[in-house]
Amino acid sequence: MSPVLVDIANLSIAFPTQQGLSLAVREVSLTLGVEKLGIVGESGSGKSLTARSILRLLPSNALVTADRMEFAGIDVLRAREAELRAIRGRRAGLILQDPKYALNPVMTAGEQISEAWRAHRKGTRRQARAAALDLLAQVQIRDPERVARSYPHELSGGMGQRVMIAMMLAPDPELLIADEPTSALDATVQAEILRLLEALVSRRGMGLILISHDLPLVAHFCDRVVVMYAGRIVEELGAADLSHARHPYTRGLIDCLPTLTHPKSRLPVMVRDPAWLA
Amino acid sequence: MIEVEGLHVRFDDVHAVNNVSFAVPRGSGFGIVGESGSGKSTVLRAFSGLNPDWTGTMRLDGAKLGRQREKQFFRRVQMVFQDPYGSLHPRQTVDRALSEPLLVHGIGDVEARILRALAEVALPPSVRFRYPHQLSGGQRQRVAIARALMAEPEVLLLDEPTSALDVSVQAEVLNLLADLQQRRGLTYLMVSHNLAVVAHLCPMIGVMLGGEMVEQLSADDLRHNRIAHAHTAALRALSTELEEP
Amino acid sequence: MSAALPGPATLSWRDWLLTDTPASRAQAAWGRRYRLWRDFRANTLATGGLVVAVVLIALTLAAPWLATHDPGVQELANRLQPPSMAHWLGTDELGRDVFSRLLYGGRVTLGMVVAVVLMVAPLGLAIGCVAGYAGGALDRVLMRVTDVFLAFPRLILALAFVAAIKPGVTSAIFAIALTAWPPYARLARAETLTIRGTDFIAATRLTGASATRIVFCHVAPLCLPSLVVRVTLDMSSIILTAASLGFLGMGAQPPSPEWGAMIATARRFILDQWWVPTIPGIAIFVASLSFNLLGDGLRDVLDPKQR
Numbered sequence: 001m002s003p004v005l006v007d008i009a010n011l012s013i014a015f016p017t018q019q020g021l022s023l024a025v026r027e028v029s030l031t032l033g034v035e036k037l038g039i040v041g042e043s044g045s046g047k048s049l050t051a052r053s054i055l056r057l058l059p060s061n062a063l064v065t066a067d068r069m070e071f072a073g074i075d076v077l078r079a080r081e082a083e084l085r086a087i088r089g090r091r092a093g094l095i096l097q098d099p100k101y102a103l104n105p106v107m108t109a110g111e112q113i114s115e116a117w118r119a120h121r122k123g124t125r126r127q128a129r130a131a132a133l134d135l136l137a138q139v140q141i142r143d144p145e146r147v148a149r150s151y152p153h154e155l156s157g158g159m160g161q162r163v164m165i166a167m168m169l170a171p172d173p174e175l176l177i178a179d180e181p182t183s184a185l186d187a188t189v190q191a192e193i194l195r196l197l198e199a200l201v202s203r204r205g206m207g208l209i210l211i212s213h214d215l216p217l218v219a220h221f222c223d224r225v226v227v228m229y230a231g232r233i234v235e236e237l238g239a240a241d242l243s244h245a246r247h248p249y250t251r252g253l254i255d256c257l258p259t260l261t262h263p264k265s266r267l268p269v270m271v272r273d274p275a276w277l278a
Numbered sequence: 279m280i281e282v283e284g285l286h287v288r289f290d291d292v293h294a295v296n297n298v299s300f301a302v303p304r305g306s307g308f309g310i311v312g313e314s315g316s317g318k319s320t321v322l323r324a325f326s327g328l329n330p331d332w333t334g335t336m337r338l339d340g341a342k343l344g345r346q347r348e349k350q351f352f353r354r355v356q357m358v359f360q361d362p363y364g365s366l367h368p369r370q371t372v373d374r375a376l377s378e379p380l381l382v383h384g385i386g387d388v389e390a391r392i393l394r395a396l397a398e399v400a401l402p403p404s405v406r407f408r409y410p411h412q413l414s415g416g417q418r419q420r421v422a423i424a425r426a427l428m429a430e431p432e433v434l435l436l437d438e439p440t441s442a443l444d445v446s447v448q449a450e451v452l453n454l455l456a457d458l459q460q461r462r463g464l465t466y467l468m469v470s471h472n473l474a475v476v477a478h479l480c481p482m483i484g485v486m487l488g489g490e491m492v493e494q495l496s497a498d499d500l501r502h503n504r505i506a507h508a509h510t511a512a513l514r515a516l517s518t519e520l521e522e523p
Numbered sequence: 524m525s526a527a528l529p530g531p532a533t534l535s536w537r538d539w540l541l542t543d544t545p546a547s548r549a550q551a552a553w554g555r556r557y558r559l560w561r562d563f564r565a566n567t568l569a570t571g572g573l574v575v576a577v578v579l580i581a582l583t584l585a586a587p588w589l590a591t592h593d594p595g596v597q598e599l600a601n602r603l604q605p606p607s608m609a610h611w612l613g614t615d616e617l618g619r620d621v622f623s624r625l626l627y628g629g630r631v632t633l634g635m636v637v638a639v640v641l642m643v644a645p646l647g648l649a650i651g652c653v654a655g656y657a658g659g660a661l662d663r664v665l666m667r668v669t670d671v672f673l674a675f676p677r678l679i680l681a682l683a684f685v686a687a688i689k690p691g692v693t694s695a696i697f698a699i700a701l702t703a704w705p706p707y708a709r710l711a712r713a714e715t716l717t718i719r720g721t722d723f724i725a726a727t728r729l730t731g732a733s734a735t736r737i738v739f740c741h742v743a744p745l746c747l748p749s750l751v752v753r754v755t756l757d758m759s760s761i762i763l764t765a766a767s768l769g770f771l772g773m774g775a776q777p778p779s780p781e782w783g784a785m786i787a788t789a790r791r792f793i794l795d796q797w798w799v800p801t802i803p804g805i806a807i808f809v810a811s812l813s814f815n816l817l818g819d820g821l822r823d824v825l826d827p828k829q830r
Contacts, residue, residue: 186313217520217522257474258449260348260474260501263520267478268452356729365723366723379731406551407555422726429731
């Protein structure tokens with residue numbers, strides 16, 4: 001049995017609004033070992049909030065309650081800011097949707113990766129630079145020297161996302177959270193990036209949480225899939241068992257996709273049963 | 279209805295669209311697929327008149343289109359944008375957005391037309407006086423479609439109309455577009471990166487790569503893998519790979 | 524369709540205004556105005572600013588009835604008196620009643636500010652939006668003209684302008700307006716450049732709307748909130764420019780009272796008779812502050828996304 005990286009029990013996240021508290025995440029329980037977990041849901045289902053709460057990267061007005069909220073044995077809810085900083089970036093990395101906004105526009109890719117490396121390990125500038133080039137090679141960039149000298153705006157979307165991944169890998173983390181890492185990318189690039197992530201995670205023995213709205217995609221690359229609806233986990237299943245999904249919401253997500261192989265003249269429309277919220 | 283012959287678009291030193299030709303019969307649909315940077319949206323923008331830097335021939339219903347579009351053109355051709363968050367004016371209510379085309383073209387009977395348009399895209403009348411930020415993504419895209427239909431066009435240009443939406447909402451919007459086409463005999467010119475979405479709505483498909491249209495094939499040919507060009511095959515493989523659980 | 528009137532028993536006017544499903548455009552418009560007002564009122568500071576501004580303007584408008592003395596009458600025997608029952612806020616260096624001069628001076632000062640703002644804001648907005656939307660040669664010409672005006676020190680340009688015509692309140696207003704519009708044009712242009720490329724403007728172009736219609740009905744309203752804030756922040760500097768012009772004999776002509784000029788002429792007494800220059804100073808401060816708070820509140824309310 002692999003070590004438990006993330007252990008969440010009964011997590012709820014609420015936001016104060018004019019009409020009182022609005023619950024964005026309701027009683028979510030989740031454990032993660034060294035595996036690839038996909039969290040799927042529509043916008044507003046609470047999938048990003050759930051994953052980010054592990055690093056306590058939530059909007060400042062969020063009210064978080066949980067029976068248990070641990071990262072590698074550390075109680076995240078009670079941890080001090082200094083302890084959290086030791087987790088964020090060092091032991092757990094976060095990859096965001098659009099590298100255009102996540103990278104610093106006035107630093108070269110190489111500098112940013114070196115800086116990430118030096119922030120968590122002792123080493124000289126020269127070592128950091130060598131490490132950066134090595135990391136760029138690891139994310140399968142063919143010409144690491146050239147990319148290291150480039151500024152983010154000179155990189156394509158896929159290249160930027162590789163740089164982002166290299167940066168997150170620099171401190172050798174135990175967990176990687178990828179929040180819609182490919183939805184800004186083309187289908188061919190998307191597949192490459194996900195294969196790369198999959199390979200890196202397997203080789204380094206890391207945990208991966210892949211957040212996406214694309215159920216088939218997540219099922220293809222993860223071991224296990226958690227489906228969220230309106231802040232709750234409605235179904236949890238092995239990626240191979242997707243065709244045996246039982247919850248009508250999961251079924252609806254699969255059925256309402258237009259496909260090439262099984263064309264339908266009319267797409268089935270999901271009828272949302274209020275009972276799903278109960 | 280739509281004929282494009284030898285279309286070229288150049289930005290400074292980039293040849294964004296290179297010798298693209300295709301035709302769309304009235305009441306039918308043509309889908310352009312390709313990756314970002316393939317020039318597919320540029321074709322759409324050139325036809326809509328948003329981008330004047332093109333050469334070649336484009337015809338609407340047999341009549342040649344000039345660099346500057348007449349007002350009448352915008353009664354016949356309308357466009358739905360990719361991002362329903364960005365394509366609605368943030369400070370105008372739905373009512374204002376829908377009445378704008380009527381005011382511009384001097385069409386009367388505003389009150390009844392707005393109510394009818396909302397009903398046609400299956401929006402409740404209560405959204406009429408809301409602002410875009412008070413609506414969900416799917417509702418906004420319905421408003422954008424309703425706005426495009428206000429002046430009763432014959433051609434609808436669809437620029438990735440569902441890619442910013444959740445899949446369940448995407449299904450609803452695709453159904454709506456299919457219904458509208460049937461009811462009004464609309465001609466669609468659609469751009470998307472999603473083969474399945476394009477094939478669902480358009481019987482003919484053009485594949486673009488690096489500014490050129492490398493293949494034109496029917497949706498049926500695409501489904502049954504009767505494909506000539508390697509890029510089309512690659513795109514199809516990526517799409518079907520995920521469909522098989 | 525006519526607006527349904529609220530039924531007396533079942534529906535209060537507030538429910539009618541706040542309904543989620545207005546029956547007509549008129550009802551929706553009134554509902555929107557009511558909500559704006561309600562949001563504005565929820566902002567205590569902004570409401571305070573509005574109240575103070577309204578009170579100040581009302582006081583100056585009612586000056587003939589409220590003033591205890593004639594603001595021009597000199598009483599040299601009673602010069603530089605501290606506040607007393609006879610002269611509520613004391614007297615100035617010529618023995619004139621400061622309270623009465625303050626009331627009448629407010630008419631000149633606030634009148635100048637309002638006049639300048641009413642001229643400058645629409646002009647700057649129009650120039651900036653047109654330049655930003657049109658781009659190309661028109662943009663370059665308009666912006667170079669703006670740069671030329673920006674390059675001159677404000678006061679010197681105003682002075683030259685007033686000197687070229689004839690000193691007085693009217694020419695001071697025009698002179699200040701002439702020097703105050705360029706920043707607004709710059710601001711409006713910068714906003715327009717970001718708005719111009721958005722999809723919703725492209726969508727409006729595709730309805731067939733003319734460029735004029737797009738600029739004035741679709742672009743300009745979006746530039747307004749930042750402009751309003753800038754205007755309210757500038758009000759105090761407009762008052763001070765007016766004062767400087769007055770001090771140099773190019774603005775309000777003595778003996779007509781004006782807040783800036785009152786400070787300027789009384790500043791010699793700041794150490795011994797401090798209240799003489801301080802009182803009009805407080806008036807300027809209160810007026811500027813109230814306009815600033817009002818502007819901040821307006822900006823928050825005008826942006827529907829913040830609600």
